[in-house]
Amino acid sequence: MQLPLFPEAASSLAKNVDYLYYYLTAVTIVMTGLIFAAVFFFAIKYRRRSEDETPRPIHGSLVLEIGWSVVPFLVMLTFFWWGAQIFFENASPPPNAMDVYVVGKQWMWKIQYPQGQREINELHVPVGRPVKLTLASEDVIHSFFIPAFRIKHDVVPGRYDTMWFTATKPGRYHLFCAEYCGTEHSGMIGWVTVMNDSDYENWLSGGGSEGTMAQQGEKLFGQLGCSTCHLLDQQGRCPIMRGVYGSRVQLNDGRTVLADDAYIRESILNPNAKIVAGYHSDVMPTFQGQISEEQLLQLIVYVKSLAITGTPTAPPLGSAGQTQGAKQ
Amino acid sequence: MSTALQEPRVAETPNYLNAEYGWKSWLFTKDHKRIAVLYIISITVMFFIGGIFAGLIRTELLTPQGDLVNSDTYNKFFTMHGIVMVFFFLIPSIPATLGNFFVPMMIGAKDLAFPRINLLSWYIYIAGAAFALAAIVLGGVDTGWTFYTPFSSTYSNTFVITAAVGVFIAGFSSILTGLNFIVTVHKMRAPGMTWGRLPLFVWANYATSLIQVLGTPVVAITLALVGLERAFHIGIFDPAIGGDPILFQHMFWFYSHPAVYIMILPGMGVISELVTCFSRKGIFGYPFIAGSSLGIAIIGFLVWGHHMFVTGMSMYASLYFSLLTMLVAVPSAIKVFNWTATMFRGSISFDTPMLYAFGFIGLFTIGGLTGLFLATLGVDVHVTDTYFVVAHFHYVMVGGMVLAYMGGLHFWWPKITGRLYPEGWGRFAALLVFVGFNATFFPQFILGYLGQPRRYHAYAPEFQVLNVFSTAGATILGVGYIIPLIYMLWSLKYGPKAGDNPWRAKGLEWETSSPPPTFNFEKTPVVTEEAYAYGKEEAHIG
CATH class of the missing domain: 2.60.40.420 (Cupredoxins -  blue copper proteins)
Known part of the structure; x- marks a missing residue:
């Protein structure tokens, strides 16, 4: 047992x-x-001994009320503090x-x-x-x-x-x-x-x-036709891929975004959401519903592998270890 | 000789039960007391339906393999247990029954402010319950009582809309009851019944009503959106078309966390009545208990995110929700300390209602403190969505709320029916409930920390021994619920006549006959002293 x-x-x-x-x-x-x-x-000490007992009323005590509000709260703050520390670390x-x-x-x-x-x-x-x-x-x-x-x-x-x-x-x-x-x-x-x-x-x-994830992603990159417009090193109809991952991308509406997993994901599934400065919207079709989550990850790992050497991994992601796919 | 002469006279005393006869006199009544009785019957039916599902769940979990029913059926069992118990038993339980009956009586009023709306709220509740029962009969629903998206909105193939419509409708019943109580407490207090003299049961129901009125519309909106998403795929919660599944959780818990306080606050109100009466002593720290009910109602609206620490919510939001959850525990702690202090130098009797009050104080303390485990970020990550959570909320909802309801029902049974229940059986059943409850749910704390997730049809074999304890406990608990059902029904016909005030309790409801006359009091009472003026032998009515 x-x-x-x-x-x-x-x-x-x-x-x-x-x-x-x-x-x-x-x-x-x-x-x-x-x-x-x-x-x-x-309950034992003050048990009812006769039916006609009428104990004297006690209305309360401000000192006790403050004490049993403040002391438990201070103890709870230690829970909060310690728990938050573990969570943040x-x-x-x-x-x-x-x-x-x-x-x-x-x-x-x-x-x-x-x-x-x-x-x-x-x-x-x-x-x-x-x-x-x-x-x-x-x-x-x-x-x-x-x-x-x-x-x-x-x-x-x-x-x-x-x-x-x-x-x-x-x-x-x-x-x-x-x-x-x-x-x-x-x-x-x-x-x-x-x-x-x-x-x-x-x-x-x-x-x-089947090769590494990046190799599988590269194969998909060709099969899905991404490589026709996204050229590795030279200007095509769509942004250049080498060095994109981990860089700060200038958008045509003036914003700058970090090219992380969430950004690459969004750009594949919803290409018009963020258009790189100098490019046009409605050029790329959406791949929503056409590729699986696993394939998406392979593509992202491939794009990540094209990052400029020296930044092989993504910088720390969103605050709670999470990145948003959709625009918030 | 004198009793023999009195018996027929007492039986002929006009009261709300013998004022009219026939089903029409019940279904079209505007008397808050009769409506309360209708509610007691309705929620008792729902409680036992929910209880049957609980029994089926525990039977399946006797063995690690999913061998009693298949997964889909098991998933429907726990979903329907949750929906029936939360929305059709716990939320209406005390306010709609004991609250309906006694809030007007305790403030010296003839009825609630809006008797027709009160009846309407019962019909709305019945309509909602009909939808929920229809969802069960048609084939069930399997989303969990929390209806999380996108599972509920896109993936589930069960009667989600039917069940959601049931909950949606029942919400209006809750809103109307809350509205009725708020107006009644403001406008219908008897002369001399100042806010500072209100019984704490009334304060607790008043605070509950505020939450019902402010919170319930949000869950109605949320469930309506789930229904729209399911029917028309409009893209509120589905990420593939720009929605956000987590949005649902924010909206759902914005209501459903305060709803936990809808369930527990009236129970706390009952305990304040029980502890004073069976200690025969005024409450210790009246303003702090009354104020803490309002504090819970207000802060309770600001802590919903503690259900979502592992959803990837911003860590700064998590900090805020963790801290405020610690804060909301303070008013609950204040109540527990004050109840305990009330017993100091009292005259304590061990009648059934007081046994339930003892049980409440102990189990609610454990339920509250284990809530702090879940509010503590580093620990919650491990125990959330495990049996630890199941154990915690059953300690609050059953160990707290159900015990308070049982205690209150026994306490006021003589007033409601005019009859006494058998005290020996009452104490025995209270003991069974306490033992059975702990045997059922204490092992689940250990299971939770070990890592057994909630809502598992089959589980890892090393968790079996604790699950067997839990199922054995549930069997005892079930017997503990059935015994009162039997002896209370028995007492309706064979119970001894109760008399007006069998507990020698203070409070206006005890100053009138049992059962009370249709308009509660022969003449409008005038209040001249504070609540729970034990130790002063003068009567309330001037």
């Missing part, structure tokens, strides 16, 4: 969350204990985090690695290295939840969300969908395998017959 009372702690974050949880639990036990004790004590991935791409769809997790491996409901990561997940949904809202890492993030259709972790203990851990998503919600589960560095390198070299 298995009766676990506490989940495994297998990420750099897990222990911190647990300590805060112990603290909250301790305060809860003390407070509940005090209230229970007072209620029991009063984990909002943005470190710049050296390795990328993995996750697409949720009813009812499976599709995982792609930049090296070209693809898996379903399995995530393989090395121990001790920060991993950044870029999350996309093909249909409804899902939520990527790894209890042993104490992390969870909603996967919202129409945009990219990111989350990150550093696994600290080799092993196999549950992966759950935490946001109700329809019939087989409880079947949208899998395993996270944390491996030693050498095992991980072995595992990585094992698959990926």
